[in-house]
Amino acid sequence: MTDSFGFRSLHPFTILLYYAGGITFGMLLFHPLILLAGWAAAVVVNLHLDGGREWRRWTVPMAVGCLLILLMNPILSHRGRTVLYYFGDMPITLESVVYGMTLALSMLNLLTLFITYRLVMSEQKFLFLFSRLSPKAALVAMMALGMVPRLRRRLQELMLIQRSRGITVTEGSLAQRARNGTRIVGTLLSWTLEDALQTADSMQARGYGTGRRSGYAGFRFRSRDMWTVSALTACAVLLLGVWASGYGFMKVYPNLGSFRLITGDQVALAGYITYLLLPLGWEWRDRKSWRTLKYKM
Amino acid sequence: MAHFKIQNVTFTYPEERLPALSDVSLSVAPGEFVVLCGPSGSGKSTLLRLLKREVSPGGRMSGSILLNDSPLHEWTSREAAAMVGLVMQNPDNQLVVDTVEHELAFGMENFGLDRDVMRRRMAEMAGFFGLEPLLGRRTDELSGGQKQTVNLAAVLMLQPRVLLLDEPLAQLDPLAARELLAMIKRLNDEWGISVIMCEHRLDDLLPLADRVVRLDCGRIVFDGKPRDFAAEAWNRNDADWISALPSITRWAIEQGPQAFVEPPISVKEARLWLHKRGNPTQYAREHSNSTVEPTRHGEPLLSADQIFFAYDKHSPAVLRGVDWQIRRGDWGVLFGGNGSGKSTLLQLLAGIRMPQRGSVKWGKAPLSRKHSKEQIGAIGYLAQSPVLHYAHDTLLEDLKHAANRAGIQDAEQEARAMADRFGIAHLLTRHPHDMSGGEQQIGALAMILLAKPQMLLLDEPTKGLDPQAKKRLATYLKNIHTQGTTILMATHDVEFAAAYANRCSLLFHGEIVADGEPEPFFRGEFVLHHTYAPAAERTC
Numbered sequence: 001m002t003d004s005f006g007f008r009s010l011h012p013f014t015i016l017l018y019y020a021g022g023i024t025f026g027m028l029l030f031h032p033l034i035l036l037a038g039w040a041a042a043v044v045v046n047l048h049l050d051g052g053r054e055w056r057r058w059t060v061p062m063a064v065g066c067l068l069i070l071l072m073n074p075i076l077s078h079r080g081r082t083v084l085y086y087f088g089d090m091p092i093t094l095e096s097v098v099y100g101m102t103l104a105l106s107m108l109n110l111l112t113l114f115i116t117y118r119l120v121m122s123e124q125k126f127l128f129l130f131s132r133l134s135p136k137a138a139l140v141a142m143m144a145l146g147m148v149p150r151l152r153r154r155l156q157e158l159m160l161i162q163r164s165r166g167i168t169v170t171e172g173s174l175a176q177r178a179r180n181g182t183r184i185v186g187t188l189l190s191w192t193l194e195d196a197l198q199t200a201d202s203m204q205a206r207g208y209g210t211g212r213r214s215g216y217a218g219f220r221f222r223s224r225d226m227w228t229v230s231a232l233t234a235c236a237v238l239l240l241g242v243w244a245s246g247y248g249f250m251k252v253y254p255n256l257g258s259f260r261l262i263t264g265d266q267v268a269l270a271g272y273i274t275y276l277l278l279p280l281g282w283e284w285r286d287r288k289s290w291r292t293l294k295y296k297m
Numbered sequence: 298m299a300h301f302k303i304q305n306v307t308f309t310y311p312e313e314r315l316p317a318l319s320d321v322s323l324s325v326a327p328g329e330f331v332v333l334c335g336p337s338g339s340g341k342s343t344l345l346r347l348l349k350r351e352v353s354p355g356g357r358m359s360g361s362i363l364l365n366d367s368p369l370h371e372w373t374s375r376e377a378a379a380m381v382g383l384v385m386q387n388p389d390n391q392l393v394v395d396t397v398e399h400e401l402a403f404g405m406e407n408f409g410l411d412r413d414v415m416r417r418r419m420a421e422m423a424g425f426f427g428l429e430p431l432l433g434r435r436t437d438e439l440s441g442g443q444k445q446t447v448n449l450a451a452v453l454m455l456q457p458r459v460l461l462l463d464e465p466l467a468q469l470d471p472l473a474a475r476e477l478l479a480m481i482k483r484l485n486d487e488w489g490i491s492v493i494m495c496e497h498r499l500d501d502l503l504p505l506a507d508r509v510v511r512l513d514c515g516r517i518v519f520d521g522k523p524r525d526f527a528a529e530a531w532n533r534n535d536a537d538w539i540s541a542l543p544s545i546t547r548w549a550i551e552q553g554p555q556a557f558v559e560p561p562i563s564v565k566e567a568r569l570w571l572h573k574r575g576n577p578t579q580y581a582r583e584h585s586n587s588t589v590e591p592t593r594h595g596e597p598l599l600s601a602d603q604i605f606f607a608y609d610k611h612s613p614a615v616l617r618g619v620d621w622q623i624r625r626g627d628w629g630v631l632f633g634g635n636g637s638g639k640s641t642l643l644q645l646l647a648g649i650r651m652p653q654r655g656s657v658k659w660g661k662a663p664l665s666r667k668h669s670k671e672q673i674g675a676i677g678y679l680a681q682s683p684v685l686h687y688a689h690d691t692l693l694e695d696l697k698h699a700a701n702r703a704g705i706q707d708a709e710q711e712a713r714a715m716a717d718r719f720g721i722a723h724l725l726t727r728h729p730h731d732m733s734g735g736e737q738q739i740g741a742l743a744m745i746l747l748a749k750p751q752m753l754l755l756d757e758p759t760k761g762l763d764p765q766a767k768k769r770l771a772t773y774l775k776n777i778h779t780q781g782t783t784i785l786m787a788t789h790d791v792e793f794a795a796a797y798a799n800r801c802s803l804l805f806h807g808e809i810v811a812d813g814e815p816e817p818f819f820r821g822e823f824v825l826h827h828t829y830a831p832a833a834e835r836t837c
Contacts, residue, residue, distance in 0.1 A: 139394075146395035149437045161685040164649045164678055165744075166702045187688045194730050198390035202448075204351040206404035206455065207378035214409045216402030218416075 073100025382457035442473025595624030617807035677750035735766030
């Protein structure tokens with residue numbers, strides 16, 4: 001799916017709001033079951049956006065991170081009344097194990113959601129938001145983006161030719177290689193700076209710095225953004241209300257409470273899941289239109 | 298409508314004694330197409346930059362420059378920037394941001410235009426230049442010609458009335474150069490934009506221009522119609538003037554003064570003129586000026602044996618089974634369109650890249666088995682951008698490094714001797730990046746020759762050189778060749794090739810499709826004949 005359909009078709013501002021809320025609630029709510037459900041929802045979002053390809057690429061780092069938290073928390077924190085086991089003279093408590101588990105879930109939840117951020121918030125959308133904050137900084141970011149491939153290509157060319165002159169980082173003693181390496185990078189930089197003067201001329205020639213700048217990249221705030229923002233806000237208000245009245249937590253310390261979800265927690269769970277899955281509504285809607293089209297043809 | 302009036306301008310760079318421009322007066326009418334020519338260092342670039350306030354060099358200036366009757370420095374910065382557009386030589390360095398669409402919008406953003414206005418202009422300009430399919434592309438993926446087209450379009454987004462062009466064609470291959478030139482001519486014809494253009498090569502330019510202005514040592518020495526310029530050059534009989542003429546005009550001039558009343562300045566005119574005089578082919582054949590005897594039976598020195606090469610696993614092969622020999626004593630020229638793999642083939646032959654299939658052989662042994670020390674004594678390779686060959690702070694150090702590597706005992710003395718031989722002794726303490734393109738090229742050539750290679754590979758050695766620099770390069774290469782070095786160069790410059798080479802080959806679609814002595818080679822190829830018409834006309 002391209003930028004014109006589904007979740008990706010939303011305005012950068014809407015997307016930013018979604019992720020800001022998603023991350024905030026992922027941290028505020030602290031109940032293993034709610035977080036587990038949230039994680040499942042984030043996975044569903046991933047699956048919808050690219051069939052979970054990007055998510056699978058991150059599986060190992062995420063698993064390692066969670067495992068670390070899962071292990072470290074009981075070792076470092078000895079709060080809690082129910083001692084499960086003595087590791088030497090170190091008590092491992094049930095409470096800190098559960099706390100670690102919840103923390104790991106919370107992190108997993110945020111990371112999984114953040115992977116979709118990279119899919120939905122394209123470079124252009126990000127720069128659009130950024131240029132609202134600071135047009136100059138956005139321009140610098142854009143120039144840097146243009147510069148990276150140019151530098152990389154030049155370095156390759158330079159290394160190829162310099163190797164034929166015996167200036168290379170693949171032969172000779174370590175000291176020699178280091179010297180050659182700095183020589184090549186130095187040449188690359190002075191060459192690039194020299195050229196940057198021409199780039200500066202080209203910018204000046206096109207009136208850079210003659211006054212207020214405007215931004216070309218445009219995203220229209222459409223009715224579907226309006227709907228999404230309203231629905232997200234409604235969910236957020238509900239969630240904040242529930243959270244402020246003390247629901248959506250599980251009591252862990254000093255002694256473990258019940259896993260059972262009481263009514264308030266259930267509302268928090270429902271609100272959170274709805275919030276996370278909301279933008280997928282557009283994904284479903286747009287897919288359906290393709291199906292309908294196919295039947296007609 | 299805008300016009301420039303330059304009155305008695307004298308300009309001196311800081312810390313220079315002699316002025317770069319002295320007492321220059323020139324007036325450019327609205328909608329005029331003016332070509333500024335002259336040897337390197339004649340002040341044509343300085344003059345052009347003085348007309349664009351934002352990039353004017355610092356220094357002392359007397360006299361005045363009026364744009365629409367008010368002094369240039371009195372214009373508000375926004376109006377001045379919008380009124381006069383500038384496109385420079387290097388296609389890469391003028392690009393500021395990452396994608397084509399952003400690049401085109403950049404100037405309009407600087408002017409704080411509304412998004413609606415920007416979109417409308419973008420639509421108009423992209424349509425005119427046929428850039429729509431490129432809008433979403435990253436600028437670094439484009440070809441040189443496309444980049445320069447984007448640069449031109451980006452400047453035009455501000456709707457300038459005067460377009461200043463500082464050698465915009467120098468870095469382009471002939472085909473891309475012609476396309477860009479046609480675009481510039483259309484802008485001049487249809488939109489009435491005044492064009493002031495600096496260029497060394499007047500080949501395609503002379504028939505298009507309304508006026509030619511020649512500068513020499515900071516003074517205007519000619520200002521008039523293109524045809525008069527050709528006649529003036531002939532009357533003066535000065536090599537510098539004549540070398541600036543289109544090759545077809547030069548050829549006609551060489552036929553003798555009685556041959557024409559008005560010198561032809563385009564191929565079409567020359568054809569008509571020949572037609573009037575009788576059989577053109579017979580006439581031309583007498584005049585073939587290939588000076589070197591071909592080597593038909595020399596032993597193969599360097600050979601490509603069924604070479605296949607691709608840049609990565611997923612991209613299509615650039616070379617598809619090249620089977621080719623270069624014999625001792627050859628001065629070979631490799632032709633081929635953009636992206637036909639000329640540069641790649643040279644790099645493979647030089648041993649700095651390895652083919653995925655097939656092998657390169659030096660004599661009878663595969664090149665890859667040779668030690669790198671032996672290789673540099675055998676093959677010298679000069680890259681398309683000579684700046685790549687430098688890695689030290691002065692030319693002397695780079696030469697010394699090259700001499701050391703070649704195993705020369707007294708490196709410094711040898712380096713200095715080499716510099717003397719190539720007439721670059723005065724540049725020895727200069728930083729390589731401060732030298733001009735032509736100087737960098739000669740310097741890099743000197744570095745390579747310190748190793749006394751038996752074979753010299755050159756990748757587009759004449760690109761961006763003015764006629765004088767080209768002539769110098771040719772003299773050096775001729776010397777080297779006479780001393781027994783085999784030369785192979787990839788080029789678009791048919792004229793240069795025809796004058797010196799004794800063997801021509803054409804690379805197409807990853808294979809060598811034509812190979813032979815220059816005369817039959819050029820006569821047989823209908824397409825080449827047309828692509829490179831003026832020069833080919835001259836030789837066959």
